[in-house]
Amino acid sequence: MNNTVNLARRRIVVAAGGAAALGAAALRPAFAQANDFKIGFFIALSGPAALFGPTQRACADLAAERINKAGGILGRPVRLIFTDAGGPPAETAKSAVRLMLEDKVDLFIGSHDSATREANIATIKGRTPYIYSPVYEGGECSPNVFCLGETPPQQAQPAIEFLAKEKNAKTFHLIGDDYVWPRKVNEQVKKFVAASGGKVVGEEYVPFGAPNKFEEAVTRIKGAGPHAVVATLVGADNVNFNRTFAGFGLDKTIARVSLLLEENTLLGIGAENSGNLYSCMGYYANSPSEGAKAFKAAYLAKYGDKAPQLATIGADCYSALNLAKAMFDKAGSADAKKLAAASEGLPFESASGRVTMRGRQVDKDMYLATCKGTQFEVIKTIKGVKSGTACRA
Amino acid sequence: MDPALASLVAPALNALFGIASLAILALGLAVVLGLLGVLNLAHGELVMVGAYCAYAVQSQGLPYLAAVPLALGLCAILGWATERWLVRPLYQRPFDTLVVTWGLSLLLRKSAEAIFGLGYKSLNEPVGGTIVVLGASYPRYRLLVIGVSMLVLAALVAWYRRSRTGTRIQAMVGNPDLARAFGIPVRRYASLTFVVGTCLAGLAGVLIAPLVPVQPFMGLDYILMSFFVLVVGGLGSVAGLVTGATLIGGANSVVSALSDSTGGYLSVLVLAILFLWLRPRGLHAR
Numbered sequence: 308m309n310n311t312v313n314l315a316r317r318r319i320v321v322a323a324g325g326a327a328a329l330g331a332a333a334l335r336p337a338f339a340q341a342n343d344f345k346i347g348f349f350i351a352l353s354g355p356a357a358l359f360g361p362t363q364r365a366c367a368d369l370a371a372e373r374i375n376k377a378g379g380i381l382g383r384p385v386r387l388i389f390t391d392a393g394g395p396p397a398e399t400a401k402s403a404v405r406l407m408l409e410d411k412v413d414l415f416i417g418s419h420d421s422a423t424r425e426a427n428i429a430t431i432k433g434r435t436p437y438i439y440s441p442v443y444e445g446g447e448c449s450p451n452v453f454c455l456g457e458t459p460p461q462q463a464q465p466a467i468e469f470l471a472k473e474k475n476a477k478t479f480h481l482i483g484d485d486y487v488w489p490r491k492v493n494e495q496v497k498k499f500v501a502a503s504g505g506k507v508v509g510e511e512y513v514p515f516g517a518p519n520k521f522e523e524a525v526t527r528i529k530g531a532g533p534h535a536v537v538a539t540l541v542g543a544d545n546v547n548f549n550r551t552f553a554g555f556g557l558d559k560t561i562a563r564v565s566l567l568l569e570e571n572t573l574l575g576i577g578a579e580n581s582g583n584l585y586s587c588m589g590y591y592a593n594s595p596s597e598g599a600k601a602f603k604a605a606y607l608a609k610y611g612d613k614a615p616q617l618a619t620i621g622a623d624c625y626s627a628l629n630l631a632k633a634m635f636d637k638a639g640s641a642d643a644k645k646l647a648a649a650s651e652g653l654p655f656e657s658a659s660g661r662v663t664m665r666g667r668q669v670d671k672d673m674y675l676a677t678c679k680g681t682q683f684e685v686i687k688t689i690k691g692v693k694s695g696t697a698c699r700a
Numbered sequence: 701m702d703p704a705l706a707s708l709v710a711p712a713l714n715a716l717f718g719i720a721s722l723a724i725l726a727l728g729l730a731v732v733l734g735l736l737g738v739l740n741l742a743h744g745e746l747v748m749v750g751a752y753c754a755y756a757v758q759s760q761g762l763p764y765l766a767a768v769p770l771a772l773g774l775c776a777i778l779g780w781a782t783e784r785w786l787v788r789p790l791y792q793r794p795f796d797t798l799v800v801t802w803g804l805s806l807l808l809r810k811s812a813e814a815i816f817g818l819g820y821k822s823l824n825e826p827v828g829g830t831i832v833v834l835g836a837s838y839p840r841y842r843l844l845v846i847g848v849s850m851l852v853l854a855a856l857v858a859w860y861r862r863s864r865t866g867t868r869i870q871a872m873v874g875n876p877d878l879a880r881a882f883g884i885p886v887r888r889y890a891s892l893t894f895v896v897g898t899c900l901a902g903l904a905g906v907l908i909a910p911l912v913p914v915q916p917f918m919g920l921d922y923i924l925m926s927f928f929v930l931v932v933g934g935l936g937s938v939a940g941l942v943t944g945a946t947l948i949g950g951a952n953s954v955v956s957a958l959s960d961s962t963g964g965y966l967s968v969l970v971l972a973i974l975f976l977w978l979r980p981r982g983l984h985a986r
Contacts, residue, residue, distance in 0.1 A: 355917050358818040485962060513961035518921030522714040522842075523956035523964070530707065546820050546913035554839045554911070556830045575820025575913040579828070616819065 344383040346631070347390055347406035347435075349417040349427070350624065354393035355542055356419070358571055362621030363418050364389060366658070369609055370628035380413075380635045385628075388412065392419035396426035403430050413641055416440065416627045418620060420541070421488040428452060436646055438630060440623035442567055442588070444491035445668075448698035451643040453634070453650060453667050455626055455657070457589050459495040460695030461673050463537070466564045466587040467496065469675055469687065471503035474562050476534035478508045482524060482548065483539030485512035492539050492566060508533050519544050521551040529557055538565040546575035553580035569618035570683075578680035589671045590659045591683045592617040596672065598660020622658035629656045630664065666697030706835035711957045713833065717842050718953035723945035724849035724907060726926035727856070728900035734936035735873050735893050737794065738787055741801040743926060744919025745808035746775055746898050750905020751914045752812060755821045764826035767909075771902035778808075779898030783891045791890075805919065812916040821914040845907055852903065857938050869893055873936070928972045934982025943983050947971060 350363035371385045379385050388410055392399045399419070406412045415437040417424060424439050424447070431437055433450035445458030470476040479500050483489025493510060500507050509531050513519045525548075528536060540548050545565060552558060558580065565572075568586035576584070590599065602625065607614060615621070630653075635641065638649035653664045662671045673692045676683040729743040740746075753771035758764060782804060790796045825841040833843070860866040871879040872889045880886045904922075912918060925948065933944020948968055956964030975982060 355915075358820075358915075361818075511960045514965045517961075517965045518925055519961055519965075520718070520952075521961075522717060523711070523953060524961060526710045526714055526957065529710070543820070543913045543915065543917075546822075550822070550911065550913070554825065554841070556837060556839070571819055575822050575915075577822030577824065579824050580822070 343386040344380045345412040347412040347415045348387045349392035351393035352391040356393050359620040361615035363624045366621045366625040370625045374632045396423040399423050400426040400430040438627045440627040444488050445696045455669050458694045459492050461692045462587045463496050464499045465689050467499045470535045477505045478533040480509040480533040480536045484515040486515045489539035521548045525551050525555050535562045549576040550580050558582040574681050581678035584678045587675045590619045590622045596660045602658045626657035668694035668696045709834045709836035713838050715953040719945050719949035720846040720849040722949040724904045725922050726929040728897040729926045730941045732897035738797045742805040744923035745805045746901035747905040747922050748919040750902035751909035754906045754909040767906045771906045772899050775898045775902030776895050779895040783894035809916045823910040825910040931972050932975045934984040937984045940984030
């Protein structure tokens with residue numbers, strides 16, 4: 308008796324589930340028009356970088372809403388398909404294949420690390436346009452790829468010139484996570500240091516994604532006694548290193564510049580440990596530019612006080628969508644050649660104001676900031692810094 | 701003091717700190733795995749719970765020591781409930797306990813995310829600044845961590861060896877059926893052992909919190925390193941734990957100091973693989 312009841316119940320559940328699935332399938336076109344301009348949007352939904360996920364999504368949604376109000380892209384409503392890029396690069400590349408074959412996306416936008424970008428580019432092979440938005444090492448000229456992020460000539464060069472001139476730094480120690488971004492950035496950092504008349508006295512990398520501790524590295528730096536440290540560490544490693552550095556009392560004597568230091572990381576480092584620490588970025592949540600203020604006001608108006616913390620990772624998603632709108636509408640098609648031609652000299656609205664794309668990279672104003680507690684204080688604005696990379700159209 | 705000798709003080713203290721912090725982080729896992737045969741994959745998340753207790757206490761402006769009873773209480777409740785409802789039905793089924801504690805780790809991580817968000821929390825060191833030791837300045841709080849870790853370890857050994865409860869737990873571990881026949885409430889002692897293990901994890905979290913970014917994912921780092929310690933040292937004895945922590949923490953620290961962190965981490969992995977391969981019961985098998 309009991310068994311038959313259970314069986315009957317199971318049948319009902321199965322039937323209901325099937326009906327729901329059919330219903331969902333039948334309803335799908337009502338939400339997703341074939342006409343939509345579909346964007347495969349890579350953000351971090353899992354893993355340690357998932358910290359940025361809510362900001363990335365909120366900024367992208369804000370931009371999409373505005374674009375749709377202004378008639379969409381190529382006259383079609385924009386639909387964002389958020390896809391996780393928080394796992395291993397090969398996994399993300401697999402998602403890219405699915406987005407191309409099944410969803411037939413018109414565009415990829417990616418806000419993730421450089422290792423994932425390389426895997427994606429090797430998979431997409433220029434068949435679909437790809438906008439890569441965060442801070443990166445520069446030099447990316449693969450076909451049909453457009454880069455928005457700050458490059459070493461924009462970030463590291465002004466920071467090192469500042470340390471050399473204003474802080475009299477002659478000797479530098481470089482420490483980074485062991486993957487493509489820190490290593491490529493440091494190749495250029497060495498040139499900038501040499502040009503400033505200084506010398507790199509130490510260079511080391513820590514395994515990316517391992518349970519790292521920094522007592523030994525900090526003791527080594529203390530023994531070598533450089534004037535400044537250039538850190539290309541990311542996320543928790545960056546927090547951990549800077550906390551250990553200050554814990555050993557080195558913050559009082561050695562200046563630090565971190566090349567991926569944004570609001571979340573600085574909160575983790577904490578006010579006690581952020582003395583003598585500098586950052587050079589194109590965007591801060593409290594950037595002084597009119598564009599950044601307007602963007603922040605719109606963001607807070609949409610999401611209110613509980614809005615996820617604004618930071619450069621996240622704001623880049625807003626800029627990327629605005630570039631997509633400007634570029635596709637000017638080209639009038641999704642053809643790679645037409646897009647590249649349209650992008651040259653194209654002005655568009657970024658999170659920190661109006662910028663111009665040249666050589667499929669972005670020239671921009673840079674802000675050198677010092678850390679006051681857990682806030683950035685911009686001490687120098689450098690106008691219109693060139694990316695140093697010029698890809699052929 | 702000879703300057704050449706003085707330059708060795710800081711690296712030596714680093715190695716000592718590496719070993720002591722690893723021993724205290726692995727202690728709770730060692731107790732539960734060594735005495736009950738349960739590999740508690742939520743161990744790292746209990747360390748995280750302890751760390752968030754410390755954050756909660758400090759952000760309310762309370763004295764740091766108030767975090768200790770809070771973390772012990774919370775981890776005791778979590779430990780008791782886990783043992784009672786998740787682990788007890790699954791003793792002698794190692795794979796099933798693995799899955800159930802893994803599920804618990806996900807639940808704890810997501811709960812922390814729901815309450816505190818994904819962002820990094822930073823805690824001030826309750827005892828800040830540096831102090832000169834034998835000619836080298838070293839952070840006070842790290843020295844405190846070394847001292848407290850050794851004390852906790854010594855206290856646990858004394859309790860386990862000398863107290864009546866400790867003796868009964870030894871009887872339970874040695875032969876549960878015989879212990880039961882002698883009227884020892886085996887179930888209650890198994891529960892107590894599990895709670896001691898989770899409380900030690902919480903305590904380690906309070907101790908380590910001011911030195912690291914406190915975030916929901918932090919436990920993953922600790923479960924891995926703790927497991928390596930037990931692989932090398934072997935299960936069920938304090939000597940094993942200390943040897944394991946010394947070899948893993950010491951190798952990591954010394955190789956990191958001589959070459960770089962990649963070398964340090966590589967040496968840890970090589971050690972763990974060699975032991976799993978050539979001496980799977982570790983150095984001090986019970």
